[in-house]
Amino acid sequence: MGEFTMMTKAGTRYQQRVQQTLQKHKASDKPTYILGIETSCDETSAAVVEDGRKILSNIIASQADIHKRFGGVVPEVASRRHVENITLTIEEALQAAGKTFDDLAGIAVTYGPGLVGALLVGVAAAKAISFARGIPLIGVHHIAGHIYANRLVEEMEFPLVALVVSGGHTELVLMKEHGDFAILGETRDDAAGEAYDKVARALHLPYPGGPEIDRLAKEGTASVPLPRAWLEADSYDFSFSGLKSAVLNTLHNAEQKGTTINPADMAASFQDSVCEVLVEKTLRAAKQYQVRQVLLAGGVAANRELRERLVQRCQSEGIKLVIPPLSLCTDNAAMIAAAGYIGYLKEDFADLDLNGVPGLPLATSSLQ
Amino acid sequence: MRVLAIDTSNLVLSVAVVDESRVLAEMTTNLRKNHSVRLMDNISLLLDELELSPQELDGIAVAKGPGSYTGVRIGVATAKSLAWSLGIPVVGISSLQAVALNACGFTGGIVPCFDARRGQVYTALYQSQGMNRLTEMAAEQIILLREWLPLIAAETAGRPLLFLGDDVALHRETIVEMLGERALFAPSAFNHPRAAHLGWLAIERIEQADDPHSLLPEYLQVAEAEAKWLAKNSATK
Ligand SMILES: [Zn+2]
Numbered sequence: 001m002g003e004f005t006m007m008t009k010a011g012t013r014y015q016q017r018v019q020q021t022l023q024k025h026k027a028s029d030k031p032t033y034i035l036g037i038e039t040s041c042d043e044t045s046a047a048v049v050e051d052g053r054k055i056l057s058n059i060i061a062s063q064a065d066i067h068k069r070f071g072g073v074v075p076e077v078a079s080r081r082h083v084e085n086i087t088l089t090i091e092e093a094l095q096a097a098g099k100t101f102d103d104l105a106g107i108a109v110t111y112g113p114g115l116v117g118a119l120l121v122g123v124a125a126a127k128a129i130s131f132a133r134g135i136p137l138i139g140v141h142h143i144a145g146h147i148y149a150n151r152l153v154e155e156m157e158f159p160l161v162a163l164v165v166s167g168g169h170t171e172l173v174l175m176k177e178h179g180d181f182a183i184l185g186e187t188r189d190d191a192a193g194e195a196y197d198k199v200a201r202a203l204h205l206p207y208p209g210g211p212e213i214d215r216l217a218k219e220g221t222a223s224v225p226l227p228r229a230w231l232e233a234d235s236y237d238f239s240f241s242g243l244k245s246a247v248l249n250t251l252h253n254a255e256q257k258g259t260t261i262n263p264a265d266m267a268a269s270f271q272d273s274v275c276e277v278l279v280e281k282t283l284r285a286a287k288q289y290q291v292r293q294v295l296l297a298g299g300v301a302a303n304r305e306l307r308e309r310l311v312q313r314c315q316s317e318g319i320k321l322v323i324p325p326l327s328l329c330t331d332n333a334a335m336i337a338a339a340g341y342i343g344y345l346k347e348d349f350a351d352l353d354l355n356g357v358p359g360l361p362l363a364t365s366s367l368q
Numbered sequence: 369m370r371v372l373a374i375d376t377s378n379l380v381l382s383v384a385v386v387d388e389s390r391v392l393a394e395m396t397t398n399l400r401k402n403h404s405v406r407l408m409d410n411i412s413l414l415l416d417e418l419e420l421s422p423q424e425l426d427g428i429a430v431a432k433g434p435g436s437y438t439g440v441r442i443g444v445a446t447a448k449s450l451a452w453s454l455g456i457p458v459v460g461i462s463s464l465q466a467v468a469l470n471a472c473g474f475t476g477g478i479v480p481c482f483d484a485r486r487g488q489v490y491t492a493l494y495q496s497q498g499m500n501r502l503t504e505m506a507a508e509q510i511i512l513l514r515e516w517l518p519l520i521a522a523e524t525a526g527r528p529l530l531f532l533g534d535d536v537a538l539h540r541e542t543i544v545e546m547l548g549e550r551a552l553f554a555p556s557a558f559n560h561p562r563a564a565h566l567g568w569l570a571i572e573r574i575e576q577a578d579d580p581h582s583l584l585p586e587y588l589q590v591a592e593a594e595a596k597w598l599a600k601n602s603a604t605k
Contacts, residue, residue, distance in 0.1 A: 128449035
């Protein structure tokens with residue numbers, strides 16, 4: 001990203017100002033304050049985090065209510081809201097933290113993956129502020145952010161394996177050290193959260209479907225036979241579209257025959273299949289790589305059934321499990337600042353050509 | 369007073385720094401290239417050429433739309449973040465007016481047009497007062513070109529109409545068919561917005577600057593999903 005231009009003789013005045021800020025902060029004994037900015041989907045969020053671990057503020061302007069009536073996130077609507085909220089949210093985060101621009105050592109921003117129009121708003125704001133105030137800019141991968149949400153709760157111990165599940169992603173990631181990510185497995189079709197939304201719709205539950213299914217499942221039993229997508233014996237990949245189709249077919253067939261399936265039983269059976277596969281693959285990876293920690297990250301970590309099973313299985317296997325509080329599982333900027341802190345320590349700075357990248361891969365050995 | 373001006377509302381990317389009496393620097397490109405990647409680099413380059421730091425700016429001007437939704441958002445998000453973090457005023461200006469300023473001094477009607485698909489255009493009708501002021505004769509709007517042309521023809525009582533904007537080429541046949549000799553087309557340099565015009569206008573309006581937090585794009589249309597939702601929900605009532 002800006003490595004080559006950084007190495008040219010004098011660099012731009014912007015690069016010089018960034019270096020000055022960096023040297024100033026390195027020379028001081030003050031803690032490192034990173035401003036995080038997150039706009040990859042439907043939450044406009046800004047946060048200030050101290051030394052990568054302590055949240056001073058974490059402001060989230062949620063659009064959930066706006067998108068509810070559309071039954072899903074509408075990218076254009078989300079992008080418009082981000083422009084309305086962006087500077088206000090950042091101002092609120094600074095005020096709540098009691099910090100000014102001069103206190104900041106870096107600005108960390110999500111630049112992918114996500115909705116491109118939404119990402120661009122956060123990236124444009126981060127670059128503008130970085131340029132205006134000469135503050136180092138750090139591009140952060142959204143999944144890296146989700147994983148680093150854990151570090152706001154408990155120090156990481158390597159190697160670790162992180163299960164990241166949300167509306168947009170289902171990934172199993174191995175980390176051997178800070179900033180080093182290896183994807184062991186990912187979904188081959190729908191993300192877990194997407195499957196939840198689609199099944200919820202079939203059961204006439206409101207959007208977003210995850211919490212609704214989780215709640216309803218508690219009232220039923222997992223009595224409907226549904227498939228488990230284990231894929232190849234050694235694979236850590238996931239697949240949820242077959243399960244989703246099985247749910248839809250079962251409901252459809254019952255309707256044709258004039259019989260009814262208790263929606264609570266269907267919800268419980270669906271959850272049973274999803275959680276079993278997620279938990280067992282995570283445990284298998286944890287054992288294979290002899291990890292010291294299992295992390296759960298992403299919005300679906302709010303799912304009670306998944307948490308309970310993971311707790312139970314990790315306990316019985318004697319593996320340490322870290323689950324951040326719900327408020328840090330859904331999209332927020334504190335996790336971006338926490339991940340950005342590692343980029344700051346590595347002086348892995350982005351230049352002013354940083355772009356929003358909707359399909360950004362989680363590269364190994366780098367936050368970016 | 370030095371003002372940094374930005375226009376990324378369509379394919380053209382234009383940035384300028386102006387003061388009360390001069391254009392200090394201006395850079396305009398007309399490429400199918402990503403504004404998100406290039407805007408801040410171009411601003412950085414311009415200020416470096418002028419040996420100015422961001423702190424030496426006194427205001428920001430931005431073309432706030434209509435135009436490409438994404439383009440306008442990049443410009444507005446950048447402008448409001450710059451202005452807010454520098455603590456200086458920001459002035460949002462119509463992207464149509466930015467193009468119309470190219471024709472200041474023209475005695476007929478000035479009609480900037482951006483294509484808005486399905487036969488529609490984002491457009492407005494301006495009239496020049498002397499060499500340095502435009503009055504709006506018909507407010508900016510999104511409208512079918514075939515409905516728009518008769519309206520402005522009636523409004524301008526036989527005077528010529530000058531059509532401006534790169535997208536005019538797409539609609540030239542229709543315009544000539546409906547307006548004949550009254551329709552005029554400018555050399556290409558008149559079709560591109562120049563950020564320097566925005567900067568000059570912003571200095572004039574700096575007293576009525578926008579609050580950076582509340583500066584928003586002017587899309588002239590609700591999002592498509594919103595429009596569908598509104599249509600469905602008003603129909604069922
Ligand atoms: Zn997320």
